[in-house]
Amino acid sequence: MKTFIVVLVSSIVLTMFGVFADLPQETEVPASVSNGICSSQSECGVGQCCLETFNTDMALVTCSPLAEAGAPCSNHTERADSYKGHCPCKEGLECLNGFCPSLPEPVPVE
Template sequence: MGSLRATLRLFGLLVVCVLAAFAQELQFELTADTDDNTEQHDILFRQNPKQRNSIGGPCRNSNHCRPELCCLQSRDHNRTCQPLAKIGEHCTEFQIKGGSYPDHCPCFQGICSLTRDRRRNRGDNGVCVPSQEQSQVPPGQQQRPQSPSPLRQRPLRSV
């Protein structure tokens, strides 16, 4: 009878420790920022929501990357932050499920002239070309970058 009580006490102590650890982890996830804004962030990708990765850094979606970068998924399904495409470079406008891009990033400037890549069947890829509006900018003035806005919704594509 004495060993049964000792075993139950030990089991109870173990349960309390596990619950305390779980409560501490849950508290970390539910704690709001110190300012008045509460932000939604990915609890499966452990990274400070205000921290943005540079080129080659890991990501789950483009919000994990610095401005002028996108989250690019490679053929081996690794996702890293890569620069947005410039005029004349390959591009895509379509995100795949999870908020990353297959093969290429969207255009930093201009628009992506999309063509279906039937040979590799990897989605709609194109080349960044100047838009009509940008080509009318007088010489000597800077063109404003058209980086993807986090509020603008892009069609999701499954792989």
């Protein structure tokens, strides 16, 4: 089983190198990697969270967009550096019962 995990992780790393090898090189280090792999919240940009998701038997931790109004959300982290399942709501929204509340319709001013 350990050999399988080592081979799987190695394959993923080599695939990532292959994908990013063709991208133009930047002169400055970006503040975050959009939808890139992260290990802590500080590696993600504004409007993103470091989110741990599960695909069958493999966990993937990536910078993902904050939850929009009406979307599932989470404010709970088991580890201080990533969220599990869903990101928290965008600024101005509060996660209630696992969802970002929908914004009320604007009322015309007369």
